[in-house]
Amino acid sequence: MRLTGLLLLVSGWAIVLAAFVMLGAAMPRAAFVMLGAAMPRAAFVAAGVAIEILGLGLVARSHVSVREARR
Amino acid sequence: MIPSAAPSEAATVLELACLLLIPLAIAGIALVNTGLGRSRSASHAMLASLCAVSVAAAAYFVCGFAIQGFAGGPAHTIAAAGKQWNWIAAQPLFLRGLALDASPACLILWLQVLSVGLVALIPLGAGLDRWRLGAVCASTFLLAGIVYPLFAHWVWGGGWLAQIGFVDAAGGAPVQAVGGLTALSIAWILGPRRGKYSSSEGGMPAAIPGHNAVLVLFACFLVWTGWLGLNGAGAMLFGGAPVGALVRVGLNTTLSAAMAGLAAAAITRARFGRPDASLCANGWIGGLAASSAGCLYFDPAVAALAGLVAGALVVFTVEWLDVYGEIDDPTGSVSVHAIGGIWGVLALGFFARSGSPVQPLAQVAGVATLLGFVLPFAYSLNWLLDRFSPQRVAPEGERQGLDLHELGAGAYPEFVIHREDFLQR
Numbered sequence: 001m002r003l004t005g006l007l008l009l010v011s012g013w014a015i016v017l018a019a020f021v022m023l024g025a026a027m028p029r030a031a032f033v034m035l036g037a038a039m040p041r042a043a044f045v046a047a048g049v050a051i052e053i054l055g056l057g058l059v060a061r062s063h064v065s066v067r068e069a070r071r
Numbered sequence: 072m073i074p075s076a077a078p079s080e081a082a083t084v085l086e087l088a089c090l091l092l093i094p095l096a097i098a099g100i101a102l103v104n105t106g107l108g109r110s111r112s113a114s115h116a117m118l119a120s121l122c123a124v125s126v127a128a129a130a131y132f133v134c135g136f137a138i139q140g141f142a143g144g145p146a147h148t149i150a151a152a153g154k155q156w157n158w159i160a161a162q163p164l165f166l167r168g169l170a171l172d173a174s175p176a177c178l179i180l181w182l183q184v185l186s187v188g189l190v191a192l193i194p195l196g197a198g199l200d201r202w203r204l205g206a207v208c209a210s211t212f213l214l215a216g217i218v219y220p221l222f223a224h225w226v227w228g229g230g231w232l233a234q235i236g237f238v239d240a241a242g243g244a245p246v247q248a249v250g251g252l253t254a255l256s257i258a259w260i261l262g263p264r265r266g267k268y269s270s271s272e273g274g275m276p277a278a279i280p281g282h283n284a285v286l287v288l289f290a291c292f293l294v295w296t297g298w299l300g301l302n303g304a305g306a307m308l309f310g311g312a313p314v315g316a317l318v319r320v321g322l323n324t325t326l327s328a329a330m331a332g333l334a335a336a337a338i339t340r341a342r343f344g345r346p347d348a349s350l351c352a353n354g355w356i357g358g359l360a361a362s363s364a365g366c367l368y369f370d371p372a373v374a375a376l377a378g379l380v381a382g383a384l385v386v387f388t389v390e391w392l393d394v395y396g397e398i399d400d401p402t403g404s405v406s407v408h409a410i411g412g413i414w415g416v417l418a419l420g421f422f423a424r425s426g427s428p429v430q431p432l433a434q435v436a437g438v439a440t441l442l443g444f445v446l447p448f449a450y451s452l453n454w455l456l457d458r459f460s461p462q463r464v465a466p467e468g469e470r471q472g473l474d475l476h477e478l479g480a481g482a483y484p485e486f487v488i489h490r491e492d493f494l495q496r
Contacts, residue, residue: 006447013443016436020235021151045435052442059450063259064397 002062008055015048082307082314083173089304089317090178093185096297097124099290100192103356106286107349107402108199111472113282114482119204120192123211127191128184130216135187137162139220141176142229156231160224175308182304183223186246187215189301193250196402197258198462201469204477206462213452214253222249222445227309232440236433240312240320241305243364243415248441249449251360251409254400256450261463263399265470276393279401284348291332291355298324298359306367316367323366324359327378331358331411334382350386353403357385360411365419377418381411413438 023041078086101120108116140146140160148155171177191211195202223245225232239245268276281287299321306312306320335354339347361381362374369377388406392398398405420434456462468476475481 006450009443009447011443013439016439016443020231020436021154021156042432045432045439048443049435049439052439056442056446059259060396060398 001058005055005058005060005062008058009052010055012048012050012052012055015051016045019044019048078175078307079314083178085314085317086178086304086307087173089300089307090181090185092300093182093189093297093304095293096301097185097188097192099293099295099297100189100196100356102286102290102293103352104192104196104199104402106283106290107196107281109279109472110282110483111474111481112200113474114480115204115473115477116195116199117482118478119195119202119207122204122208123191123195124188126208126211127187127215130212130214131184131187131220132166134164134216135220136166136180136183137164137220138217139183139224140228141179142227142233144176144228146224146229157229157234158225158231159221160228178304179227179308182308186223186242186301187219190219190246190250190253191215193247193404193408194254194257196404197254197400198261199401200264200473201261201463202257203462203464204473206456206460209456209460210257210453210462213456214249214449218253218445218449218452219245219249222440225440226437232433232437235436236427236429237437238310238368238419238430238433239364239416239437240310240367241302241363243360243362243412243419244437244441246301247360247363247408247412248416248438249445251405251407251412252441252446253449253453254404255398255409256446256453257462258398258400258405259450260453260457263397264401265466267399268397276397276399281349281401287349287352291352294356294359295325295328298328298362302363302366305363310367312367319371320366322371323369323374324362326371326375327362327366327369327381328355328358330375330378331355331361331382331385334379335386338383338386350389350403353389353407354382354385357381357407357411360408361415361418363412364415365423368419368423370424373418373422373424376422377415380418381414384410384414413441 019041023044101117104120105113105116138160140162145161146157147159147161148157169177191214195207224230226237226239226245264279266277267279302320302324303317306316312320332351332355335351336346339350358378358381361377365377385403385406388410389403392400392405416434416437420431464473464476
């Protein structure tokens with residue numbers, strides 16, 4: 001669980017990084033019209049951060065469960 | 072960024088004055104760590120602080136500055152999507168080739184040696200009463216020699232975060248958040264103090280209060296004074312602020328700390344019936360941490376709001392991490408520095424005056440880098456260190472107290488130690 005959480009943290013960051021490197025500023029994409037503002041970069045950054053939060057939760061949970069098992 | 076024009080003599084004198092105040096912040100954080108720990112580890116906490124600052128300065132001298140560098144200095148880049156992305160500096164090791172005069176690059180070097188000392192003290196608070204002195208030194212070397220300089224280069228050395236527009240005037244992300252997230256790694260790896268989470272407490276963590284509230288509250292004044300210097304020097308050297316902007320910086324720093332302290336006092340008064348001294352101190356320092364990133368860019372009202380939110384965040388997250396996260400952080404370093412610092416970075420993106428339209432996204436990217444790179448990196452390095460040499464003191468040493476176990480003498484030899492201090496819970 002801990003390793004998965006750490007990998008999710010890094011994966012989320014990689015998505016954010018890729019969004020800034022690969023997607024130019026304010027480049028509307030037709031596929032993202034459903035997102036309203038047509039801001040693919042913002043959408044990818046939000047997705048990356050969401051994955052990071054999931055990873056952080058997993059890492060935190062892994063430390064709690066280890067202690068629960070020791071009790 | 073380094074100001075392009077040569078600074079005036081008055082600006083240089085003010086920058087030097089600000090730099091001279093920063094050791095007060097370091098002393099203050101060391102006192103907070105000591106006061107919030109147990110009396111039987113007080114001497115150890117102060118010595119560990121001194122050692123951490125020394126090791127941090129040495130590590131930064133050996134390789135830290137070579138990795139961090141300064142904006143406009145030599146650096147390694149990666150080409151991606153038709154653009155060169157600056158990721159690490161290419162300065163020589165051991166500060167070779169630097170003129171060491173009053174140039175902006177050298178003033179930045181001095182500021183960074185002081186800042187890295189401050190960063191090194193933040194994880195100490197999370198590892199109080201159970202972190203071996205040797206492990207403190209080894210872990211600090213990794214933090215000050217690798218983790219901090221790399222992230223600081225991305226923010227202040229012309230790195231890729233600076234290229235996408237990330238802004239931080241005085242270290243909300245590189246100093247506070249990096250230190251706070253390393254503290255989180257340390258708290259996870261060391262585990263809680265003995266007796267903190269025992270089944271006999273009905274599932275609730277035991278309260279282990281600090282041993283000297285006066286020390287902690289006095290330290291708040293020291294930290295405030297030091298922070299005025301830290302934020303002032305950062306704003307001038309990294310933000311390119313003119314001399315007159317120091318008024319705004321000082322006002323914002325003070326307002327943020329004051330509102331955070333008041334928020335913490337009001338919340339603890341409402342929840343527990345009376346203000347809690349240690350949480351008020353934590354709130355005060357959390358407000359200072361929240362002011363670091365945007366001290367140059369906030370309007371005073373925004374700085375006050377940032378402080379108010381930081382104070383509330385610190386109070387609630389200290390309890391939340393303790394009860395639900397089972398993270399034994401005796402000084403609240405994670406809440407104060409990581410959460411306070413990250414909140415300040417985000418507040419700069421969303422509430423600062425005259426920010427560019429891309430500023431919020433750039434600030435979020437900075438926070439994503441802290442969570443997605445700095446935290447796993449710091450955790451992995453400290454985990455590896457723990458594999459080679461356990462960072463936690465032996466159970467007998469923890470029962471006895473680190474003063475006697477590691478130093479051979481207590482901080483308060485005239486005090487009678489209560490019998491229950493030696494009982495294993």
